Amino acid sequence: MTPLPPGLLVSAPASGTGKTTVMLGLLRTLRDRGMAVQPYKSGPDYIDPAFHRAAAGRASYNLDSWAMAPALLDTIAHRATDADLVIAEGSMGLFDGVASKGATGTGASAEIAARMGWPVVLVLDVGGQAQSAAATALGFQAYRPDLPFAGVILNRVASPRHERLARLGMEQAGLTVLGALPRRGDLVLPERHLGLVQAVEHPDLEAAIVAYAAFLSAHVDVPALAALAAGTTAGAAGALPRPPAQRIALAQDAAFSFAYPHLVAGWREAGAEILPFSPLADEAPDPSADLCWLPGGYPELHGGRLAAAERFRHGLRAFAETRPVHGECGGYMALGDALIDKDGTRHRMAGLLGLVTSYEKRRMHLGYRRAELLAPMPGFGPGAALRGHEFHYSTILEQPDAPLARVTDAEAAEVPETGSRRGLVTGTFFHLIAEDA
Known part of the structure; x- marks a missing residue:
């Protein structure tokens, strides 16, 4: 030791x-x-x-x-x-x-x-x-x-x-x-x-x-x-989780900030380049990146600004035509078709997935999650088992796309938040912590 x-x-x-x-x-x-x-x-x-x-x-x-x-x-x-x-x-x-x-x-x-x-x-x-x-x-x-x-x-x-x-x-x-x-x-x-x-x-x-x-x-x-x-x-120190790509455009601002530090540290230490950008500042992901990753946060508090961020939306949609885009929780919501805030106002999101979520109809979703991937997501192939955590108050109103994973809670009960996939775009309501050993 x-x-x-x-x-x-x-x-x-x-x-x-x-x-x-x-x-x-x-x-x-x-x-x-x-x-x-x-x-x-x-x-x-x-x-x-x-x-x-x-x-x-x-x-x-x-x-x-x-x-x-x-x-x-x-x-x-x-x-x-x-x-x-x-x-x-x-x-x-x-x-x-x-x-x-x-x-x-x-x-x-x-x-x-x-x-x-x-x-x-x-x-x-x-x-x-x-x-x-x-x-x-x-x-x-x-x-x-x-x-x-x-x-x-x-x-x-x-x-x-x-x-x-x-x-x-x-x-x-x-x-x-x-x-x-x-x-x-x-x-x-x-x-x-x-x-x-x-x-x-x-x-x-x-x-x-x-x-x-x-x-x-x-x-x-x-x-x-x-x-x-x-x-x-x-015990002996090993390697942190490996990066899902070499050049990663990572959304970082008050709406998208919930990226686990050990993951980002692992990406950097393995030689990946992190290219931060701010959707709230209407910035698009770096077009030279290999992957765009939108972490969780509070998009429901910034629906109007995100809906008005035309440069961000057009840049993200152009990026997704040729390279993968992944969103977690708040990032997943922003990849969807629309987000309804606490006042009932519907805000247009990126439209890369058909997901529609509502914060007006609040219900707490909280707990550990284990996901068995049905299709690839950045860094992992079909069949990979992942461990993570889900915490949000948004309700899914529409989820027309193919499920990304079979997701269960800590007691192995299936949960309906399976994530979504469409083309090169994937999203989950759980925040990835580690691959299951």
């Missing part, structure tokens, strides 16, 4: 407890103290890594035990080789995952912490309770005895008296309190329907991160916390 920098995993009993603001504050305050900190995100979240990068000054990568085989997890862990410390952020609650094991596990953050040897820092919202919070923390420490447990950060503390009582409960339970954060309504990241707004859309992200760091430094013993990090071990 190859030794890597020591690490910690910041987690919580549930979503909405403040772990992301703690994570960002911790990354920045450690960076300000001269440390090179490698951030990670457990699970398939594609928004948080951009916030991590802004705070740490280093690219953040997903580690997903359901979608990623052990060799890929180890390869991504080696991104930290030149760092002093690793800080990973969990998703949902510490032990939350799916019922059936995937490539390595169920997707729970605890699996990543245990595999990498990272002690858990539990961010605990103590609002509405005092000593009773210790029972929750004690349960999390005892639930999986093999999991290293660093201690607890008390969040949303109402008063000095409240803090004393909560600390008393933790002391009686034998739990280490690493800090106590007073309730602050201004230290909340803005959200929308998929969770946090994107980092590129935050009105003043740098000022927010500076505030988080100052707040954390004032109320958490950061040196003591960092000293609890444990040595990370991982």
Whole structure:
């Protein structure tokens, strides 16, 4: 096993407890103290890594035990080789995952912490309770005895008296309190329907991160916390997923930004050339590219601008006559015939597929996906098995084209979002994470 920098995993009993603001504050305050900190995100979240990068000054990568085989997890862990410390952020609650094991596990953050040897820092919202919070923390420490447990950060503390009582409960339970954060309504990241707004859309992200760091430094013993990090071990580093083409025109703007960092890093490191362009700025894909890839994002918030982007649409249609075009989730929607926004307004899209989607008729589609390709898509031939994740609120009204894949959820139940294909154009509602091992 190859030794890597020591690490910690910041987690919580549930979503909405403040772990992301703690994570960002911790990354920045450690960076300000001269440390090179490698951030990670457990699970398939594609928004948080951009916030991590802004705070740490280093690219953040997903580690997903359901979608990623052990060799890929180890390869991504080696991104930290030149760092002093690793800080990973969990998703949902510490032990939350799916019922059936995937490539390595169920997707729970605890699996990543245990595999990498990272002690858990539990961010605990103590609002509405005092000593009773210790029972929750004690349960999390005892639930999986093999999991290293660093201690607890008390969040949303109402008063000095409240803090004393909560600390008393933790002391009686034998739990280490690493800090106590007073309730602050201004230290909340803005959200929308998929969770946090994107980092590129935050009105003043740098000022927010500076505030988080100052707040954390004032109320958490950061040196003591960092000293609890444990040595990370991982198998040998291999190659990241290979690029689907040599020259890749990649849509990148506020409507199309959800590309997993490990995929794009793998493309670059294998020698592929990434040619970014902005559909919102009415830019067409580079005509010299071998492939056009439209990642997910929020096209439903920009329907009017995309409908008016004539240069983008004509350039994309000309590109698709001779070379492959692929879209994921929001990118898939933009390749369709039309998109209906929340107000019921129908916006013309690229028309390369017959797909019509509606955000007016909202229904959440969320979960891991396994796809067996019925036809080729960029980088993969028919019969290839892929693992990914789907998260959107759009409803399919029309899908007249041939299905791209047989798609199932984490429990092997078929889902109707099969993706589409027409000519050289393909699209999926799931975001690709890795090929099934």
